[in-house]
Amino acid sequence: MSISRREEVLHAAAELFAEQGFHAVGMRAIADAVGVRGSSLYHYFPSKVDLLHAIAVDSTRAFIESQLEDLNPSPDYASRVRKMMFDHVVYFHEHRMEEAVGLRELQELRKHKPEAYTELQTLRRTYQNELERLITEGRDKGEFSCEDPHITTLAILGMVNTINDWYRPHRDGPIEDIADIYSSLIVERMLGKTA
Amino acid sequence: MSISRREEVLHAAAELFAEQGFHAVGMRAIADAVGVRGSSLYHYFPSKVDLLHAIAVDSTRAFIESQLEDLNPSPDYASRVRKMMFDHVVYFHEHRMEEAVGLRELQELRKHKPEAYTELQTLRRTYQNELERLITEGRDKGEFSCEDPHITTLAILGMVNTINDWYRPHRDGPIEDIADIYSSLIVERMLGKTA
DNA sequence: GTCTATAGAGGGATAGAC
DNA sequence: GTCTATCCCTCTATAGAC
Numbered sequence: 161m162s163i164s165r166r167e168e169v170l171h172a173a174a175e176l177f178a179e180q181g182f183h184a185v186g187m188r189a190i191a192d193a194v195g196v197r198g199s200s201l202y203h204y205f206p207s208k209v210d211l212l213h214a215i216a217v218d219s220t221r222a223f224i225e226s227q228l229e230d231l232n233p234s235p236d237y238a239s240r241v242r243k244m245m246f247d248h249v250v251y252f253h254e255h256r257m258e259e260a261v262g263l264r265e266l267q268e269l270r271k272h273k274p275e276a277y278t279e280l281q282t283l284r285r286t287y288q289n290e291l292e293r294l295i296t297e298g299r300d301k302g303e304f305s306c307e308d309p310h311i312t313t314l315a316i317l318g319m320v321n322t323i324n325d326w327y328r329p330h331r332d333g334p335i336e337d338i339a340d341i342y343s344s345l346i347v348e349r350m351l352g353k354t355a
Numbered sequence: 356m357s358i359s360r361r362e363e364v365l366h367a368a369a370e371l372f373a374e375q376g377f378h379a380v381g382m383r384a385i386a387d388a389v390g391v392r393g394s395s396l397y398h399y400f401p402s403k404v405d406l407l408h409a410i411a412v413d414s415t416r417a418f419i420e421s422q423l424e425d426l427n428p429s430p431d432y433a434s435r436v437r438k439m440m441f442d443h444v445v446y447f448h449e450h451r452m453e454e455a456v457g458l459r460e461l462q463e464l465r466k467h468k469p470e471a472y473t474e475l476q477t478l479r480r481t482y483q484n485e486l487e488r489l490i491t492e493g494r495d496k497g498e499f500s501c502e503d504p505h506i507t508t509l510a511i512l513g514m515v516n517t518i519n520d521w522y523r524p525h526r527d528g529p530i531e532d533i534a535d536i537y538s539s540l541i542v543e544r545m546l547g548k549t550a
Numbered sequence: 551g552t553c554t555a556t557a558g559a560g561g562g563a564t565a566g567a568c
Numbered sequence: 569g570t571c572t573a574t575c576c577c578t579c580t581a582t583a584g585a586c
Contacts, residue, residue: 202563
């Protein structure tokens, strides 16, 4: 099962954009990483910004959809939030290059592809709303003692989205362990899971 | 009390770098913002990277020093952590342009000014260690019920350092209110302040 | 201390052969 | 689908007049 050249280009570009930033990476550098000439990239993407577009929107959509499709059938809210956060941490680690690009190059997309920027913001907002809804309903059901679901949601997302800034597998152990610690911190402590 | 032209340049550059990123901003754009020609900037800074250096290192050092100098004499650890986090949130909002640059352009500094990068990392590490120390000692004294001071410290810093990504004064109210909510979330909940 | 003018390098992108 | 060749533009930085 070999991957297409187009996917090769996307992956190489994501890695370089994540490490150095969109403007620091030239089309020639991406081409070098794939083993072709700069002009060959234009066979797959009409411009450098379209490359960024594909990386940011595709990866964000894939993440949101995978997270929201099987909002698991667990009856209690605590289990549902716990699973959502655990999966979030693991997924963000496994796709850290693409997700870093999606988080950091927002303004570039806003400038050159406004409709792609809007789509990204809508996707993020959908995810944020879903988390806030789980927290609010869980609190109304008496499962949580959380005081401010909105701000707490933003705090949680800030926490989990910055793990990749410090996490190094060899030094910090398996990502699943980190995901466990964060999930507990969120559900038991920040949300004050009762009983 | 007028500010020097050098400071004008630093402030304009910080704002532009924060909004668009280091590589997206040309020396001409910075010069335009100040009202001079591009070449005039080289009277104050030998290169564009030196401008970034000044913004990132100076602002980070100012923040760390202001935070660590009056580690207030309050006897209990809960009050000390609360004040540290409250001040952190307010300071980061008031200096959001410079701090955004310091957080986001690390790799650029690492590439072109390794010694400046090292200094920045040392400063950050000092601050992180101080927070972790307060949490660990507070737990040992029985004030907190925190289980993993190291990971909890990283989670807290991720939370507070991403507030500027979503906070808008007109929509979200005074920054002091946000600082209060975050401080409580951290001290009462994440650290499990006892009694 | 600010200007004009420009050097020198590298950027994104296109044309057209194969 | 990939190449060579190249266009045109913008970038950082410098030289030297004022």
